Amino acid sequence: MNKKTLSDVDVAWLRGRTVVVRADLNVPFESGQISDDQRICASIPTLVALSDAGARIVLLSHLGRPKGRPDPEFSLAPVGRRLSELLERPVSFIPHADGRRAAGPVSNVPDGVIALLENTRFLEGETANDEALAESWAALGELYVNDAFGAAHRAHASTTGLARAMVARGGEAVAGLLMAKELRYLEEILRMPERPFIAIVGGAKISSKIGVISSLLPRVDRLLIGGAMANTFFRALGLDTGASLVEEDSIEIARQLIEEGGERLVLPIDCVVASEVTETSPVRIVDRKAVSGDDKILDIGPASRARFSDMIRRSRSIVWNGPMGVFEVDAFAQGTIEIALAVAEACDGGAMGVLGGGDSAAAAERAGVVDRLSHVSTGGGASLELLAGERLPGVDALTNQG
Numbered sequence: 001m002n003k004k005t006l007s008d009v010d011v012a013w014l015r016g017r018t019v020v021v022r023a024d025l026n027v028p029f030e031s032g033q034i035s036d037d038q039r040i041c042a043s044i045p046t047l048v049a050l051s052d053a054g055a056r057i058v059l060l061s062h063l064g065r066p067k068g069r070p071d072p073e074f075s076l077a078p079v080g081r082r083l084s085e086l087l088e089r090p091v092s093f094i095p096h097a098d099g100r101r102a103a104g105p106v107s108n109v110p111d112g113v114i115a116l117l118e119n120t121r122f123l124e125g126e127t128a129n130d131e132a133l134a135e136s137w138a139a140l141g142e143l144y145v146n147d148a149f150g151a152a153h154r155a156h157a158s159t160t161g162l163a164r165a166m167v168a169r170g171g172e173a174v175a176g177l178l179m180a181k182e183l184r185y186l187e188e189i190l191r192m193p194e195r196p197f198i199a200i201v202g203g204a205k206i207s208s209k210i211g212v213i214s215s216l217l218p219r220v221d222r223l224l225i226g227g228a229m230a231n232t233f234f235r236a237l238g239l240d241t242g243a244s245l246v247e248e249d250s251i252e253i254a255r256q257l258i259e260e261g262g263e264r265l266v267l268p269i270d271c272v273v274a275s276e277v278t279e280t281s282p283v284r285i286v287d288r289k290a291v292s293g294d295d296k297i298l299d300i301g302p303a304s305r306a307r308f309s310d311m312i313r314r315s316r317s318i319v320w321n322g323p324m325g326v327f328e329v330d331a332f333a334q335g336t337i338e339i340a341l342a343v344a345e346a347c348d349g350g351a352m353g354v355l356g357g358g359d360s361a362a363a364a365e366r367a368g369v370v371d372r373l374s375h376v377s378t379g380g381g382a383s384l385e386l387l388a389g390e391r392l393p394g395v396d397a398l399t400n401q402g
């Protein structure tokens with residue numbers, strides 16, 4: 001990566017400086033409680049490094065989609081409390097998102113206490129990349145650290161705008177430790193993959209991942225397709241998919257990808273089908289040619305799992321995005337779990353295995369393999385765009401190295 005990172009900043013310089021950090025604290029909530037704090041945990045190394053160096057931290061993040069105005073449902077206050085518990089350091093929550101309103105309260109926060117501002121998306125200017133808003137945040141500090149990989153594919157005021165505003169003031173805009181790690185793994189596996197290089201793409205919609213599939217197809221030795229998107233490929237082969245989820249609009253693109261990929265593109269050969277997506281619905285294992293009527297294809301079958309797992313175990317570089325089936329329901333989770341275990345085994349043997357996608361990360365967690373994988377990306381959309389060969393505006397705006 002040609003961008004400056006926090007590791008390039010002189011630790012001695014940081015003492016007593018105020019650093020504006022953009023993190024991705026956009027965690028899911030269930031009935032008012034944080035249901036998964038992985039993103040908060042992933043933000044901790046940068047915050048610890050800065051606070052150990054004696055810097056004062058002003059922390060920004062978005063949460064959910066509050067439509068450009070304050071909405072108590074999306075307040076960052078509970079995130080601040082969880083962050084403080086996990087960090088074992090005090091966090092002072094400032095109930096203003098705008099830098100101009102937050103400036104006074106921020107200056108009263110004692111040394112050693114992190115100042116967390118309210119949800120950046122409480123302001124319309126955030127998604128509009130408003131310059132004055134970006135400047136209001138830049139004015140709070142002397143260095144900008146962007147650690148929000150999950151938001152790097154968006155050109156918003158707290159990402160690209162703030163980086164530019166800080167540079168315009170004579171400061172620097174650098175990647176945080178998480179951002180740097182994400183870029184290192186995702187860029188390295190694309191640039192110089194050790195071969196065999198395999199990609200596994202699954203999940204619900206082919207339309208959301210066409211960019212990734214077309215970009216990876218010419219680079220990899222094998223591209224395995226699973227999940228609901230395999231159904232659209234089945235249709236392109238002229239097969240009956242019964243009552244399965246299919247994207248009619250993408251059948252033609254699937255046909256082109258099959259033609260272009262040749263034997264590099266590998267589809268499932270058998271399927272787990274049921275008429276309902278429930279735990280108790282009777283399931284059948286059928287050849288992909290034997291799907292019909294009210295059958296819904298909900299997982300890859302055992303012959304496909306064995307074939308996919310064998311190819312994965314023999315690979316040295318693996319990119320995985322998207323579950324193989326409806327893994328949220330036990331009856332349809334086995335395909336995803338076996339693939340997760342195969343990727344983990346390959347990594348145990350020294351392969352590089354990188355996983356992207358929010359649901360895929362949850363599936364890896366469920367399969368208990370997270371610690372065995374080389375890298376599990378915290379950014380769904382951002383990792384997809386990077387794998388599709390696109391540039392990330394949040395990264396582009398950072399200060400160049402050297």
Ligand code: ADP
Nearest residue numbers: 203204227228297298322325326357358359360
């Ligand atoms: P990620 O977040 O990892 O990028 P996606 O969001 O693309 O993954 O897809 C995940 C969703 O796809 C899961 O909710 C899963 O239930 C669904 N899914 C996977 N296979 C099927 C299938 N055969 N039929 C219906 N839904 C599926």
Ligand code: MG
Nearest residue numbers: 357358359380
């Ligand atoms: Mg998803």
